[in-house]
Amino acid sequence: WARVSHETAFGLTMDLFTATEETRSLTGVSLGRDARFWSVQAGISSASDTQTALGGSLQDRFGETDQTAMTAYSLEGEWNPFGRLTLSSGMEMASVDLPGVDSRDIWTSRWSLGAAHPAGPGALSLVIAQPRRAETGTIRFLAPTGIDDRGAIVQSDIEAGLTPSGRQIDYETRYRFRLFGDWTGEASAALSTSPNHISGSEDESVAWFAVGTKW
Numbered sequence: 001w002a003r004v005s006h007e008t009a010f011g012l013t014m015d016l017f018t019a020t021e022e023t024r025s026l027t028g029v030s031l032g033r034d035a036r037f038w039s040v041q042a043g044i045s046s047a048s049d050t051q052t053a054l055g056g057s058l059q060d061r062f063g064e065t066d067q068t069a070m071t072a073y074s075l076e077g078e079w080n081p082f083g084r085l086t087l088s089s090g091m092e093m094a095s096v097d098l099p100g101v102d103s104r105d106i107w108t109s110r111w112s113l114g115a116a117h118p119a120g121p122g123a124l125s126l127v128i129a130q131p132r133r134a135e136t137g138t139i140r141f142l143a144p145t146g147i148d149d150r151g152a153i154v155q156s157d158i159e160a161g162l163t164p165s166g167r168q169i170d171y172e173t174r175y176r177f178r179l180f181g182d183w184t185g186e187a188s189a190a191l192s193t194s195p196n197h198i199s200g201s202e203d204e205s206v207a208w209f210a211v212g213t214k215w
Contacts, residue, residue, distance in 0.1 A: 011035075015043075023051040030074075040077040047072065053098055054108070054132065062141060064100030070108075071095045088114040096137070106137030106162060122177025122185075129170045133197050137162040166199030168192055179211070186210045 001019035008014055011033050018027040028045025049068040053059055059066050076090035089112065096106040112129035138159050145156040172190040179185050189207040194200075 024049050028072075037080045038078060041075070043074045045072050045074070046070070054096065054134070058098060058139075059100040062101055067099050069097040069099060084118050086116045088112075088116075092132075094132075096134075098139070102140040103162075104138050104140070107135050108132050109135050119175070120177065122175055125174050125176075127170075127172045127174075129172075131168055131170065133164065133167060134162045164197035164199075166194035166197050166201065168194050168197045182214045184212055186212070 001017070003015060003017040006014045006016075013032050013034070015030045015032070016028075017030075019025070024047070026045060026047045028043055030041050030043030032039065032041030047068075047070045049055075049070075051066060053066045053068055057066050072092050072094035074090065074092040076088070078086060078088045080086055091111040092109065094108045096108055097103065098106065110130055110132040112127060114125060114127040116123055116125035118124075138161050140157055140159050142155050143158045144153050145158075146154040148154050170190060170192050172188065174186060174188040176184060176186045187207075187209050190205065192204045195202075195204050
């Protein structure tokens with residue numbers, strides 16, 4: 001991965017970044033500004049995944065290779081309204097292409113809201129977020145729909161929507177604190193409603209405790 005930052009006029013900072021893994025790549029640019037009590041950053045990026053279709057499988061069902069190409073537009077910021085309270089938020093809208101299938105007008109969204117405040121020997125934080133979800137989009141494909149009078153299979157063009165039936169919302173609370181020396185602890189709990197954006201699916205929850213140090 002590589003990242004280059006450059007300070008421009010009016011206190012703005014421009015970042016150019018790129019990262020590549022075995023099956024994924026990301027390239028983008030962002031423009032942001034830091035002030036005493038707030039910061040904001042807007043960006044545009046291009047991402048590709050040669051192994052999955054938005055993290056899942058789609059093209060493979062039609063004899064093609066799962067892959068994704070995406071152009072994402074993001075906006076995020078932080079604000080200290082008073083004391084040591086920090087509020088944060090972020091959102092992203094992305095235009096998606098699924099090579100190998102006839103896909104149209106696919107747009108996805110994701111967002112998060114957070115708050116953090118020192119508490120005792122550590123800091124307590126709360127995050128509410130929606131993971132990436134297809135808001136619009138369809139695919140067209142040829143599929144058997146019946147049999148004619150001669151016994152031949154009738155095929156028709158089918159247009160299927162990609163918007164899921166539900167909307168997953170994640171709630172996470174975390175407490176990070178110092179133990180002794182360079183040792184730190186973290187206690188966290190998370191709850192997901194409508195997992196995988198499936199309406200009526202059972203909520204999922206998890207809790208964990210971690211201890212770490214530097215060396």
